Amino acid sequence: MPDFLAALIPFFIIHIICDFYLQPKRWVEAKQLHKYRAPELYYHSALHGIALIIPALALDLDWRSTLCLIGIVAVSHFVIDLWKVTTRNGETFSYFVIDQALHLSVLTAIVFHMSDGVTIDALLTHEKFSEGLMVVFAYLVILKPTSVLISRILSKHPISGSEDSNNPNITGLVAGGELIGYLERVLILTFTLVGCYAAVGFVLAAKSIFRFGELNKSNDRSMTEYVLIGSLVSVVITTLVGTLVSLGLDVKIK
Structure with a gap:
């Protein structure tokens, strides 16, 4: 099983690349305008899931775990983004922070589940x-x-x-x-x-x-x-x- 930080950092990197570097401005505008009817919302969510194949291969995950990873991330990203674009004043700074916190929390929970030896008790009793x-x-x-x-x-x-x-x-x-x-x-x-x-x-x-x-x-x-x-x-x-x-x-x- 992968180490917690060794898996978390690549997952976060993929999220940042897909959310900020590989998402054109027209995708953002289309999501805001058409909401769930925007194909760009589905493209963007699928991109987040598929891109995680790279760290999954690097971490030597089996194909079942990889498919579950892709599905969970893609679906959760779709739901969170849809919530943001359908919420009034969803483009304000506070909603941006909440949106990013939710995405990163999902990734953290997945890595927490994947990692060996990482438990709540171990976290609470850690010296740091x-x-x-x-x-x-x-x-x-x-x-x-x-x-x-x-x-x-x-x-x-x-x-x-x-x-x-x-x-x-x-x-x-x-x-x-x-x-x-x-x-x-x-x-x-x-x-x-x-x-x-x-x-x-x-x-x-x-x-x-x-x-x-x-x-x-x-x-x-x-x-x-x-x-x-x-x-x-x-x-x-x-x-x-x-x-x-x-x-x-x-x-x-x-």
Whole structure:
């Protein structure tokens, strides 16, 4: 029986190639327009199943297992894609993430079933399991909970004139600041966990450069202070979380 990661990675590679490189834009548009009547939906689903013959041969699966693999992946991909194209606002980012998570979950479940020695008990008792939970917890903390905390802090320091919706000085993407904060904190936490602290400084310097022109042109001092408070709170929380998790990981390793 194949090793779990040795089988999972080729399966994921095939999925990425078929879903993003071998799917023409006209196929996507046809699925959105014609739903289950689009032949492209069937072509695309069949492609995902048939392409898995390559890793199946490499892993030396018998023909029965290979046929089951092709059938399960093709059918599941058809159902998930059909659900996405028939769902209202199915082309939004959140549905894209759900769609990909479902496809990858199916592949993971198949490989989990195929692999030898991989059980739920073995996973839960693995020496790296608790470390993985700590890292996942850290990323969860620095995303939505940290955004809520920062918004609560900044609500006590509103921008002067921000209540005026017609204020021409207030510009930018809707929720753009929140997205920038997410990306900034993910980068800082990642660099902190791997011990690349110089890269953290690079992230802060890059953000400061991009923000400098905007703040330099602003005559509103409260805007500058607002941005600085949000940025510093974001950095402090993420750095503390990253440092604490890193210390916890070091203690477990020792």
